[in-house]
Amino acid sequence: MDILNKKNEYSRELYHDMKNHILCMKYDANIEKSNSYIEKVELLLEEYGNKFNTGNIILDTVLHEKNNLCLRNNITFTCDINFKNCSFMEDEDICSIFSNLLDNAIEACLKVEPSKRNIILKGLSMDSIFVAKLSNSTNNDINFKDNEFMTTKTNKLLHGIGLKSVKSTLKKYDGEILFDFDKNIFYTKILIPIP
Template sequence: MSNTELSLKSHLRIILIGSILFIDIIFLPFTLKLIQQLHLKSILDTMQEEVEKELEYYHTLENQLIKMRKIRHDFNNQLQTAYMLLDDPNMETASFPDPSELSSPPQFCENKILDFILQDAYSYAKKLRISFNFNVSIPEAIEIESIDLCSIFSNLLNNAIHAAQKTENPTISLNASYSNSELNVEISNTTLEKDIEYRDPKFHGYGL
């Protein structure tokens, strides 16, 4: 093989290697971007699954509360009948609970899913001795998916409770309304300065 042929092959190898490197350099940013997008999609899919599980929980809670309300309603009717059958002039001293004391869980708004979220948060906050003030006016029919509504309020309330429970006089206030296809939410809570204890804060917000 002549020196000319060897030189030509050597140049071709250099050109080939250079072309491969050039292509790698050109496509590297696209490759990195694709990897980042796949990673982000994986994170979003995981978060979506968590929100769907939470929404399913609230649907289950809704069914349970409906059953409890029916049982309470039937029991109240039975008590009323028992009072009527009592042949006692001092009926008010009879050893039966007053039906008015068997109150249903508080209703915070017309939207069922949101109402159960608020009831759940209220019950939990009550156990922690947190003062909870609600002023919520959101109808049942709104242009927001239930899963999104669940995600928004669950995150806000969980963060607010997490922050408020460590303060001396824990208080949470929530104002929310829906008008002209817009959701307006304002939430405030007592908090300690620089109070961040989540292990993975990038997946959590702050109580406001």
Template sequence: MMELWNRISYMVQLNAACLMFMLPAQKSQRFYLRFLLGALATIGAAFWINGSLGEDGIAKLSYGYWLGYIMVCVAFVWICLDISFKEAIYCAICACAMQHVAYDMVIIYQVAGGGSSLVQIAIYILIYAIFYQTFARKLPKRGSFPVRKSSLAPMVTLVVLVWMLSTLEISGKPGFEAGIGNQIIFRVLDAVCCLYVLWVQIYEKEKLELQRELDGINNMWKQQKRQYEVTEEMIDNINRKCHDLKHQIRALRQMTDEEQKQEYFNEIENDIMLYDTALRTGNKALDVVLMDKGLFCKNHDIQWTCMADGEKLDFMKLEDIYAIFGNALDNAIAAVGKLQDREKRVISTKMITQNNIMVIQVRNYYNAELDFEGGLPLTTQNESQGHGFGMKSIRYTAEKYNGTISVRAEDDIFTLQILIPIPEK
């Protein structure tokens, strides 16, 4: 029985480690069946190969034998998960690093004189549980691993080097013998290296997420700035044409008294007045944004009310004004646009100043289930890539001016409130 366990124990440990990192990831269909069959196949192969090679054969293969375990883990993960091959390498290496930390702790226990099998099993369970909560559960983002080729190669290299040194230490080859004290020191350093690899992955993931958010926000700002310039030019042209047309209509009225033409002219003038009644808030950039969104609401059967005092917005850049008001109104328009009840397709916008604090509030009805992360609602778009930067852009812009944002969703009403201190001139 002991001989059986010695042949398969290492593969069992690796399979369990892979499972810890696969559980939070995007799984293939029939994941548990794939895992069970894969585990049985790898354990069976380990039993047969180790029995056939024996200790002498394993010693001759040396590094190739141990690297074979890593390649088996990569294939095992790739079969079980619905991820790319690059992500499978990443997941397998993380699992091997975790297993190696637990293995080092067991070796330290054995070198220190411990011999209880139950204690050794408890060490593995404890290390795996801690690492699952600390690393495995946190690394995937929506089921995928954040992998960059530039960081994958150093990670693989470091873990493989640690394994090679560990192999030399246990090989008993001349020059690599060590006393009890040195063995413990080596195993501690060995475990620290693997721990460092996993800790760096958490840091890299957070760094990558922040970079993606900043890239998304910057791209959005560039698009919004271009949109603002186009909208400003369009509205200026419309206003000029409206002004000219009003004079033309007045001249035409003096040329004829026919009732039908009079009604026609009245209809044209009413349509023109729609575009000639732009909001006058005291800030041209805000006027452009509000008129743009207001026209969209009118053309899409959305009731929109606005009370805004933009005279004190002169301390903000025009792209920041567009980022805050454009994103806030775009989100509200998207929410009410999904409502079947026409009476609830209502958006309220208010901007006032209280005690040198600019208060911006946008309220609208909604009918979707909202999940929050970091105080902000997660995107409800079907595709997360490219979406979801609106609220983050608003928060990022508000924080540039030492402001804050808060979100409240209750009784089918979504309220976004932004507070920005007005700097003293």
């Protein structure tokens, strides 16, 4: 919560200073310098603007942080989640599920050329179940063996834990996770029953 409060404060300061930023850009005769200045301000606005409103502050914070990672790595991140009906879930479980899934998606995107990096996350409640669908670019370097994904990293003890954590957390809520992939896209779907 402290991190979110600090970011919100910085965001308010940035918006407050916007008039001065615009003045500086308006009267700078050097077009190239002005364009560079505009790009920096746009990136700051994008990074600190509150663009997530899922109905859960923990999920909003996770999405905000992962969006910043995407911005810094030229990954297009599209997100549309309504998580209001999932207040029964514990904060640490929400953080674990979405942080691990998005970290994996970002990691996969980094193996793809920048112009093709893309992550789409959508989620909503349907009847008495929350469904989230995540798709991300991939280079097709997927190691799937015995109905499990194997880490492609050299230190097997320290990696591959995130997905196991997601599965065990979902199990706590009688939820499940499904995967699919093709040549260029990896798909993840999570299903969580709403009590």
